[in-house]
Amino acid sequence: MSLSVKESTLGEILNKYPFAAAYLEQQNLKVEGRENMSLNEYLSSLSEDEIEERALDRTALIEGLESYIAQMLAFLGEEEQKVSSLSILSGADKSGEPEGFDDFTIRTGEIIAIVGPTGSGKSRLLGDIEWVAQRDTPTNRQILINGKVPDSKWRFSTSDKLVAQLSQNMNFVMDLTVEEFLHLHAESRMVENRDEVVRKIISCANDLAGEKFELTTPITSLSGGQSRALMISDTAILSRSPIILIDEIENAGIDRKKALSFLLSQEKIVLMATHDPMLALLGDKRIVIKNGGIHKIIETSSEERAMLEEIEKVDRKVQNLRASLRRGEILTRESF
Amino acid sequence: MNLVTVSGPPSTGKTAVILKTIESYKKQNVNVGVIKFDCLYTDDDILYEKAGITVRKGLSGGLCPDHYFVSNIEEAFEWGQKEGFDVLISESAGLCNRCSPYIKDVKAICVIDNLSGINTPKKIGPMLKSADIVVITKGDIVSQAEREVFASRVHTVNPGATVMHVNGLTGQGSFELSTLLYDRSLDTETLKGKELRFSMPSALCSYCLGEKRIGEQYQMGNVRKINLEES
Numbered sequence: 407m408s409l410s411v412k413e414s415t416l417g418e419i420l421n422k423y424p425f426a427a428a429y430l431e432q433q434n435l436k437v438e439g440r441e442n443m444s445l446n447e448y449l450s451s452l453s454e455d456e457i458e459e460r461a462l463d464r465t466a467l468i469e470g471l472e473s474y475i476a477q478m479l480a481f482l483g484e485e486e487q488k489v490s491s492l493s494i495l496s497g498a499d500k501s502g503e504p505e506g507f508d509d510f511t512i513r514t515g516e517i518i519a520i521v522g523p524t525g526s527g528k529s530r531l532l533g534d535i536e537w538v539a540q541r542d543t544p545t546n547r548q549i550l551i552n553g554k555v556p557d558s559k560w561r562f563s564t565s566d567k568l569v570a571q572l573s574q575n576m577n578f579v580m581d582l583t584v585e586e587f588l589h590l591h592a593e594s595r596m597v598e599n600r601d602e603v604v605r606k607i608i609s610c611a612n613d614l615a616g617e618k619f620e621l622t623t624p625i626t627s628l629s630g631g632q633s634r635a636l637m638i639s640d641t642a643i644l645s646r647s648p649i650i651l652i653d654e655i656e657n658a659g660i661d662r663k664k665a666l667s668f669l670l671s672q673e674k675i676v677l678m679a680t681h682d683p684m685l686a687l688l689g690d691k692r693i694v695i696k697n698g699g700i701h702k703i704i705e706t707s708s709e710e711r712a713m714l715e716e717i718e719k720v721d722r723k724v725q726n727l728r729a730s731l732r733r734g735e736i737l738t739r740e741s742f
Numbered sequence: 743m744n745l746v747t748v749s750g751p752p753s754t755g756k757t758a759v760i761l762k763t764i765e766s767y768k769k770q771n772v773n774v775g776v777i778k779f780d781c782l783y784t785d786d787d788i789l790y791e792k793a794g795i796t797v798r799k800g801l802s803g804g805l806c807p808d809h810y811f812v813s814n815i816e817e818a819f820e821w822g823q824k825e826g827f828d829v830l831i832s833e834s835a836g837l838c839n840r841c842s843p844y845i846k847d848v849k850a851i852c853v854i855d856n857l858s859g860i861n862t863p864k865k866i867g868p869m870l871k872s873a874d875i876v877v878i879t880k881g882d883i884v885s886q887a888e889r890e891v892f893a894s895r896v897h898t899v900n901p902g903a904t905v906m907h908v909n910g911l912t913g914q915g916s917f918e919l920s921t922l923l924y925d926r927s928l929d930t931e932t933l934k935g936k937e938l939r940f941s942m943p944s945a946l947c948s949y950c951l952g953e954k955r956i957g958e959q960y961q962m963g964n965v966r967k968i969n970l971e972e973s
């Protein structure tokens with residue numbers, strides 16, 4: 407049974423829908439001492455001067471609360487829709503030529519690399535996926551989820567986005583400690599067992615980063631590797647988005663292989679825009695983008711997979727040289 | 743002609759988003775013009791011209807730009823009709839958090855950015871609260887978590903709005919935005935008689951009229967005093 411916002415007191419509303427407190431708080435309305443009033447009575451008790459001074463709109467505030475409660479109930483009541491596959495049905499490139507494939511299905515637990523020069527159409531591909539294109543975007547592609555034409559909620563919902571993004575350029579900007587920040591994020595996702603979730607994120611992040619950090623560290627003073635690790639762990643655990651797009655991960659301060667397998671263990675689909683052979687060859691397949699379209703899809707060959715080990719060996723050598731330089735040492739042939 | 747009013751705090755990416763959105767319209771042969779309202783200075787007209795877009799600008803100088811907007815939008819609208827635009831986009835810098843240029847039955851877009859801080863949605867008044875679409879920019883430089891937290895704050899402040907992420911640099915999201923802005927069946931014939939969504943503050947004090955001296959005896963009109971007793 408849902409309560410009528412117009413007929414119930416604020417106390418009754420908050421009792422039944424504790425999340426409504428966030429709405430009232432964000433609208434600068436103080437409930438304390440007014441629990442026995444309805445929102446309408448509260449707003450009517452304010453003088454015209456006060457209403458004007460605080461730029462309040464009575465009707466909009468009441469309708470806003472009704473719509474906020476309805477949307478939140480829908481969000482909480484809804485079974486998290488399991489996304490187990492994503493299909494791309496081909497469209498055309500910038501010149502109108504058909505793309506070099508017919509349809510392509512990606513399943514959870516798969517890593518797909520995206521390669522191609524900047525400006526070739528990577529962000530359009532991502533845009534098509536986020537917008538669950540139905541032959542209504544410039545590429546004329548169609549996106550299916552679990553083999554079907556998806557619910558249109560994916561387009562407009564604030565809380566359910568299909569794609570979460572992690573990129574090299576991203577930094578934390580909020581003035582909060584790691585703990586405060588994770589609680590805030592968990593709260594905005596309406597997560598119930600917050601302490602536990604926060605603990606889990608921290609322990610995974612510390613596992614991925616070379617150097618451990620504390621709960622009390624301000625997020626803005628984390629090192630590059632620590633930030634990356636926290637972002638990955640937080641996104642894997644707290645974000646509802648089933649698809650993660652990674653735009654390069656630096657090869658420093660973080661165990662990239664572990665990070666990827668962690669994301670996959672959370673049943674995500676991982677798309678990775680990268681030209682780093684160590685990452686690209688970790689993918690099951692790679693999408694080659696050219697002139698705004700998908701030019702072809704290449705399956706990682708066994709030869710490439712075998713090469714991966716050698717590439718990693720070379721990389722470890724270079725990393726060691728780097729570390730020696732940092733320590734102020736002289737490089738020798740033997741140390742190479 | 744469709745009219746679309748775009749507003750938002752300074753430097754949030756209004757021009758960048760509008761430019762990218764118009765790019766999508768060009769391919770669809772939709773003719774778009776822009777009218778830019780600002781306070782003291784703007785270079786935006788040059789940016790629009792460079793992109794081949796017909797633009798006019800108005801500087802409000804001593805007035806609140808939103809007040810200036812209301813007194814000029816009708817003429818701007820008629821100019822757009824004469825030019826034969828399919829869509830006229832007005833861009834105005836929201837400077838005072840109290841006013842907003844939105845008109846009833848005219849699409850209203852607020853542009854804010856992810857860098858502005860978690861409490862910003864709460865601080866911005868009608869400009870955010872009464873927008874139909876809220877565009878959030880600069881998601882490319884903050885974490886996924888901050889994007890999610892920020893969007894959920896925006897949603898709490900304005901549950902009725904469609905919240906969209908647009909990258910002003912790459913244009914990601916701007917095609918999607920363009921599909922929500924233009925609708926031939928929603929042409930506006932005239933602005934005469936239309937109403938603002940939210941009244942502008944009626945406050946007019948001696949300082950609005952050019953007074954410079956500090957002191958009670960110089961203060962006339964609508965004067966409101968701070969309460970220093972309570973905390």
Ligand SMILES: Nc1nc2c(ncn2[C@@H]2O[C@H](COP(=O)(O)OP(=O)(O)OP(=O)(O)O)[C@@H](O)[C@H]2O)c(=O)[nH]1
Nearest residue numbers: 752753754755756757758835879880908909910911
């Ligand atoms: N990283 C990043 N920068 C952006 C984005 N959108 C806009 N910018 C940059 O932000 C700055 C301000 O963008 P403008 O489009 O001029 O902002 P505005 O809101 O029109 O500014 P005023 O009209 O002066 O109030 C420019 O340097 C843009 O390149 C974005 O999504 N990401």
Ligand SMILES: [Zn+2]
Nearest residue numbers: 756757786833
């Ligand atoms: Zn601008």
Ligand SMILES: [Zn+2]
Nearest residue numbers: 806808838841
């Ligand atoms: Zn004002």
